Every structure is written in structure tokens, then in C-alpha cells.
Amino acid sequence: GAGVSQSPSNKVTEKGKDVELRCDPISGHTALYWYRQSLGQGLEFLIYFQGNSAPDKSGLPSDRFSAERTGGSVSTLTIQRTQQEDSAVYLCASSPHWGDGYTFGSGTRLTVV
Amino acid sequence: QKEVEQNSGPLSVPEGAIASLNCTYSDRGSQSFFWYRQYSGKSPELIMSIYSNGDKEDGRFTAQLNKASQYVSLLIRDSQPSDSATYLCAVNSGSQGNLIFGKGTKLSVKP
Numbered sequence: 457g458a459g460v461s462q463s464p465s466n467k468v469t470e471k472g473k474d475v476e477l478r479c480d481p482i483s484g485h486t487a488l489y490w491y492r493q494s495l496g497q498g499l500e501f502l503i504y505f506q507g508n509s510a511p512d513k514s515g516l517p518s519d520r521f522s523a524e525r526t527g528g529s530v531s532t533l534t535i536q537r538t539q540q541e542d543s544a545v546y547l548c549a550s551s552p553h554w555g556d557g558y559t560f561g562s563g564t565r566l567t568v569v
Numbered sequence: 570q571k572e573v574e575q576n577s578g579p580l581s582v583p584e585g586a587i588a589s590l591n592c593t594y595s596d597r598g599s600q601s602f603f604w605y606r607q608y609s610g611k612s613p614e615l616i617m618s619i620y621s622n623g624d625k626e627d628g629r630f631t632a633q634l635n636k637a638s639q640y641v642s643l644l645i646r647d648s649q650p651s652d653s654a655t656y657l658c659a660v661n662s663g664s665q666g667n668l669i670f671g672k673g674t675k676l677s678v679k680p
Binding site: 487489491497498499501504506512515545547554555556557558559560561562563 | 600601603611612613614615618657661665666667668669670671672673
């Protein structure tokens with residue numbers, strides 16, 4: 457596609473429920489990243505995929521968070537047993553190669569009530 | 570802990586002036602440097618990248634890199650009200666695949 461596509465754009469969920477966030481990167485981009493941004497805060501790195509290599513999960517805040525990337529393209533970020541502190545905008549980005557600048561998607565605003 | 574530091578602002582400049590935004594980073598192994606612009610409620614947009622010491626110009630924007638001082642800056646000439654946004658500095662170190670972002674400087678250009 458022309459840009460990075462994320463869905464849903466907004467998600468309201470009850471505390472304790474599981475959520476799945478989807479990211480469709482720019483076609484041909486080998487690197488895909490997930491970040492989150494809380495209100496008034498900076499960008500917090502979550503996880504990074506490069507080609508077929510094992511993902512860098514070093515930024516995941518707890519074992520309730522997981523992500524996968526199927527076929528080197530679409531990625532899903534799953535948050536289990538959501539907590540109120542998980543409320544944030546979750547941003548996906550892709551880049552042609554490692555070390556290149558990113559193109560961000562428009563984000564998923566997650567609200568846990 | 571690798572860090573990227575920016576003055577949070579707000580930085581207020583009059584229309585037509587030069588806005589100067591600064592960023593320092595802690596990892597001497599850093600190789601790639603980026604500036605992103607983020608409008609309120611929107612996602613970050615890449616505006617400049619720089620990889621070697623010196624200046625890089627693109628239209629009204631100039632990025633400056635000094636690896637010895639671990640310092641990156643962004644100059645915006647002839648600032649316009651539409652430049653009002655938060656500017657994020659991002660650094661890619663040689664040992665990590667992901668960018669480390671500063672918390673951003675909020676710029677306000679007054680008509």
C-alpha cells in the first residue's frame with residue numbers, strides 16, 4: 457500500500473479483556489516497529505521485526521504483550537488482560553531496511569476502562 | 570541506558586524568524602539521526618535524516634550533526650505558523666535496530 461495502515465483507529469476495552477492491534481506496512485519494507493505514546497509522553501519502543509530474523513522484544517513492558525509478523529508483512533500486537541496503564545496510542549512504523557528512517561501509521565488509540 | 574535529550578520548550582518564535590531546535594545523545598556508536606515533526610493528535614512524520622558530520626539542507630530545513638559533541642540540531646528558516654508542532658529527534662545506534670526518540674520540543678510560530 458501507499459502508507460502504513462493500522463486498525464482499528466480507536467479501541468475501547470474493559471479492563472481484563474484481550475485486544476489485538478493490526479499493522480500493514482508499506483509493501484517491500486523489511487523492517488517493522490511497534491511503539492506506544494502515552495498522553496504527553498515520548499515514544500516508547502516495544503518490538504522490532506527485521507525480515508525473517510527473530511524479533512527484538514526488548515521493549516515489551518510485560519509478558520502480557522506479544523507480537524507476531526506473518527509472511528514478513530502484516531503484524532499483530534496482542535495485549536492480554538488489559539490494564540488501565542495500557543491506555544495509549546500504539547504506533548506502527550516500517551522502513552525499507554535497518555537503519556533507515558521510519559514511516560509511521562496513523563496509530564491505534566487504546567482506552568482501557 | 571541510551572538516551573536522547575531535547576529541551577521540551579515551548580519554543581516560541583515570530584513568523585519569518587529562524588527556529589533552532591537542539592538534541593544531544595548519549596551513545597557514541599550512533600550512526601543515523603532523524604528529525605520528525607508531530608502535529609497535535611497526529612503521528613510523527615519524517616522531515617530530515619543525516620548520517621555524517623556537517624550540514625544537510627532541504628528547503629527551509631537544515632540539519633546539523635556534530636558526532637564529536639554528540640549533538641544534532643534542526644534549523645527552520647522563514648518559520649511559518651504551519652511549522653507549529655512538536656519536533657522529535659531520533660537516533661539509531663549501531664547495536665540496536667530501533668530508533669531511540671527524544672521527548673520532543675514544542676515549537677510555536679506566532680503570526
